[in-house]
Amino acid sequence: MNNYEDNKKIIGIPRAISYYGNYPFYYGYFTALGIKIILSDKTTTGIINDGVEKVVSDTCLPIKVFVGHVLNLLQKGCDRIFVPSLQSSAYKINNCSKIRGLPEIIRNVIDKPFKMIEPTIDKTEGISFRDFCYDIAHEYDIFDEELINFAIDAGWRVYDNFLKMTNSGVNYEIALRMAIEGRTVTAPIEVVKPLSVVIMAHGYNLFDERISMNLIKKLDKMGVKVYTSLNVSKKDALKSIRELDEIQYWANELDLTGTAAYYMLNNKVDGIIALSAFGCGPDSLMVDEIQYHAKQRNMPMIHLTIDEHTGEAGFVTRIEAFIDMLIRKKRKTLEQNNIVTLPNTHVKIRELSVTK
Ligand code: SF4
Structure with a gap:
């Protein structure tokens, strides 16, 4: 029954x-x-x-x-x-x-x-x-x-x-709740953060907090501004794929290549985080494609793969290492140009896996 x-x-x-x-x-x-x-x-x-x-x-x-x-x-x-x-x-x-x-x-x-x-x-x-x-x-x-x-x-x-x-920048959970309640809210006034990244990932990997191990919140806590596919219109994502001289083949490419391409081409981020499931064929092709273009533009990128055995400690270590590297890279550029200095990072470099 x-x-x-x-x-x-x-x-x-x-x-x-x-x-x-x-x-x-x-x-x-x-x-x-x-x-x-x-x-x-x-x-x-x-x-x-x-x-x-x-x-x-x-x-x-x-x-x-x-x-x-x-x-x-x-x-x-x-x-x-x-x-x-x-x-x-x-x-x-x-x-x-x-x-x-x-x-x-x-x-x-x-x-x-x-x-x-x-x-x-x-x-x-x-x-x-x-x-x-x-x-x-x-x-x-x-x-x-x-x-x-x-x-x-x-x-x-x-x-x-x-x-x-x-x-417009409202986060996933809030936008979902508001939309279901038939309400609309505007995005909070953005606090300017010294560092920003784009995450290229399917919504079912990224917005499921257990699967992504709260990746967005973790980055937010580190003071990093995070962009995702939800912040880019489908039109802009598609246009960006074409600007890289690539074509859309997979149905959900806009979440991955389209999103990463948009932020990379517009110089809006300091790095790219690719999050994908271990053994996913389509994602490995899309990540490779963006890795190639990121390398051409000297844009740092890390690829995190997840499966049911992924441990949170190792996952966090890799993220911290990547953010630490981005901070060092950005500080060097800003100091060379006499613009500003960034605060010292609280994370330690333990492992780096970046596009060189
Ligand atoms: S194979 Fe890749 S694209 Fe297909 S469901 Fe799995 S993670 Fe998603």
Whole structure:
């Protein structure tokens, strides 16, 4: 027996993968259709371990985490779970095979009875986002086109508001909460920080605080200004990829190459931090591409990879070492130009892994 009275009008959304980019839309859309959302809990070590137990070891961490979140929803008694098949976001702009095949993965590793809501978006094959939304509604026996279109508009309203706030500098958590509450806030007046970095990473790796081990907060505490994909418009990210004479191949390249390229080309940061899952094929290509361009511009860069075994102490050490190196480099440049001196860093150099 489950915990929800009208299970037909509920949807369980795993707090993983597309949740981090699309939840504002999902929230507006499902709510307008009258479907109650059950979210899985925030990622914990237990959720990760549950996912790890179910899949082969060389699967990337975000997919293991997704599996763990599906199990978490089942434990909560939710038996309608959203597992979209996100094939391509534009003509021949593809997602990785694991995201494309997510429903198949879940079907094969979880042998418990539940209904999977698994709409497809595949613009290469002419399956549009509108088709995707209509498929979802039909699963709930909702065929009223006016209502479905109204729900799609509602989804975009919440999403656009979220994006407007994050593009202006409001942080992820606050923008998400405000967008869901139908409110808007402006970014706080920025305190000028002596050092800034851009993090190139998928939202599901970076904004999941357990996976990223609170990377943004750690840098913030060190006094470093952090930019992420949420601070760049999609248009600017795409334009920046092209300015590097590269093409967008992967569906979520804007979070990685687009974001890093934008800040690098505009000379807005002192360094680049790439955060990716161990064994991720697409990310390794994208990181290599940016590493090549960073090297041409003498822009320091570090690549942090994560999996379920990554220990926080070693992770912190590498970040501190990188920031320490950036401070030394910047101090030298500023002093040479008689501009200003930066305070001594509190971190110690233990290890450096930078683009030379
Ligand atoms: S893009 Fe990489 S990290 Fe993300 S799901 Fe695919 S293989 Fe995993």
